[in-house]
Amino acid sequence: MRHILEAIHSLTSSGGSGKAVSADFAALSLPESYRAVTLQEEETDMFAGLDTRDKDPRKSLHIQDVPVPELGPGEALVAVMASSVNYNTVWSSIFEPLPTFHFLERYGRLSPLAERHDLPYHIIGSDLAGVVLRTGPGVNAWRPGDEVVAHCLSVELESSDGHNDTMLDPEQRIWGFETNFGGLAEIALVKSNQLMPKPDHLSWEEAAAPGLVNSTAYRQLVSRNGAGMKQGDNVLIWGASGGLGSYATQFVLAGGANPICVVSSPQKADICRAMGAEAIIDRNAEDYRFWKDEHHQDPKEWKRFGKRIRELTGGEDVDIVFEHPGRETFGASVYVTRKGGTIVTCASTSGYNHEYDNRYLWMSLKRIIGSHFANYREAWEANRLIAKGKIxxxxxxxxxLEETGQAAYDVHRNLHQGKVGVLALAPAEGLGVRDEEKRAQHVDAINRFRLSGRPTE
Incomplete structure (x- = not known):
């Protein structure tokens, strides 16, 4: 991989006008194999009998040399400089709600080309920032040497269902979770329509961090396919300093709405204040317990929570709830939403079986909207806002890359803030910045979430 790194350094060392050009990258010989973070099909039962919390990604995630996959039409091979960890990384690593090899097997039945993905190992990861190495037949928009980030939407678009909203394609999948050859590796295989321009004021690891969560939050809040947030809306954001919530908070503030940020510690509350939020609820400090026991919720706690929200909003209920914890919070979310308001949900990190009192939904004309990642246009718009320095x-x-298991463990145990990145081919942090002037304008905001030292429980 050294000659690839040298070519990338030549491309970037003089602001993109170095000696390396597209033809040079196209002429580079590809290695026979590369290092990747993998799961092993033979280990899918390794956590049998353990509670979710006790399943340890450090035991299931491995570094493995794997062969470079065959490049097909409409595809690209990308040298991955950096990637990041998402909750689907955690779900993959603990084999919940089911092992991802079921996804790969099903995808492999689609076509001879898709059969490449059905392997006894799964290269995971749904984010990347890097440099295009090769493009397959039919790719016109991208060339070897282009600096890119990738969104994680993989679709076939052979059905009319997906042509108005690509997320509705019956063959919609999340790359690196429901497909193989993901971004937690030195090389990744993507469809060329997943590629977007790398924001030129960001380092490799910074550019790799927003992809999945930024696009998800954009669709969930801003898009007409989600909540359609407008100026002045009160928006309740669970986990407001986390991977998803930190982007939701920024979108709410940038859109002229009012975030009510729910966090779990004073440190996370401080992060939200630094972003510009004023209404903050520390759910641990205020000891909200929405469940009396495993089977019964406590409506009195919903009411106490709603009262606290109104204290922060001048007596108003929330117009939108940004939901992703799921089972633990969903009953409270439905209750505290204003009449005619919207609960928009994209995940269930605390459990998939949601329970709520339907009287508070139907009699108050509230809506529950399911939102999953983003379509092509939404992902592009979300990346454009990153590139412009708005988000x-x-x-x-x-x-x-060797510490990916620890990174996934920290996210699994909620020991992180914002996003955690993973260096792949990049030899150090801080590389890949092309526009220092733009960076200087936003450097404090870019570094806002940086932590000192390893998280501790």
Whole structure:
């Protein structure tokens, strides 16, 4: 991989006008194999009998040399400089709600080309920033040497269902979770329509961090396919300093709405204040317990929570709830939403079986909207806002590829803030910046989530 790194350095060392050009990259010989973070099909039962919390990604995630996959039409091979950890990394690593090899097997039945993905190992990861190495037949928009980030939407678009909203394609999948050859590796295989321009004022690891969560938050809040947020809306954001919530908070503030940020510690509350939020609820300090026991919720706690929200909003209920914890919070979310308001949900990190009192939904004309990642246009718009410096990465810590298990463990145990990054081919942090002037304008916001030292429980 050394000659690839040398070519990338030549491209970037003089602001993109170095000796390396597209033809040089196209002429580079590809290695026979590369290092990747993998799961092993033979280990899918390794956590049998353990509670979710006790399943340890450090035991299931491995570094493995894997062969470079065959490049097909409409695809690209990308040298991955950096990637990041998402909750789907955690779900993959603990084999919940089911092992991802079921996804790969099903995808492999689609076509001879898709059959490449059905392997006894799964290269995971749904974010990347890097440099295009090769493009397959039919790719016109991208060339070897282009600096890119990738969104994680993989679709076939052979059905009319997806042509108005690509997320509705029956063959919609999340790259690196429901497909193989993901971004937690030195090389990744993507469809060329996943590629977007790398923001030129960001380092590799900063550029890799927003992809999945930034696009998800954009669709969930801003898009007409989600909540359609407007100026003045009160928006309740669970986990407001986390990977998803930190982008939701920025979108709410940038859109002229009012975030009510729910966090779990004073440190996380401080991060939200630094972003510009004023209404903050520390759910641990105020000891909200929405469940009396495993089977019964406590409506009195919903009411106490709603009262606290009104204290922060001048007596108003929330117009929108940005939901992703799921089971633990969903009953409270439905209750505290104003009449005619919207609960928009994109995940269930605390459990998939949601329970709520339907009287508070139907009699108050509230809506529940399911939102999953983003379509092509939404992902592009979300990346455009990053490139313009309107929304900023929320990178808090960076790990090496060998430390991906620890990174996933920290996210699993909620020991992180914002996003955690992973260096792949990049030899150090801080590389890949092309526009220092733009960076200087936003450097404080870019570094806002940086932590000192390893998180501790």
């Amino acid at each position: 900023h990465p929320t990178l808090s810590r960076v790990y090496s």
